[in-house]
Amino acid sequence: MDKKSKKTVGIAVVLVMIFMGIIIVLNKASVQRALKSINSEYSGGLDRTVTVYDYDGNEITQYTGKIDIEDTETGGKVKFDLDGKRTIIYGGIVIVQEN
Structure with missing residues (x-):
């Protein structure tokens, strides 16, 4: 070679x-x-479903769509944007699933 x-x-x-x-x-x-x-x-987010439960496990509300979640480790709050509107959830149990 x-x-x-x-x-x-x-x-x-x-x-x-x-x-x-x-x-x-x-x-x-x-x-x-x-x-x-x-x-x-x-x-602008991923296709997700956000479900909010009270502390007894009862579903309060659900959001579905292209959702951008902001990581907030303090204060027990979840903040996200859906359809150009800001949603902030204080307390409760929040489950975010990717669709």
Whole structure:
């Protein structure tokens, strides 16, 4: 094998290794969640259903549509936008499911 062929094979091996590394990284669940969050942020939300229950487990209301949820870890509140309108829920049990 001459030098040019060896160089070509070496480049091909490096490119395959880089490609495989990218595939491995992108298939991690945490990366998939991050990409979904970015998609939600820039596309105005994901198709979701938000169901609100009282503390006895009775359903109070339900929202369905392209919903962008804002993460709020404090104060027991959930904030989201649906059809251009802001909804803030204080208290209760809130379950968000992707459709």
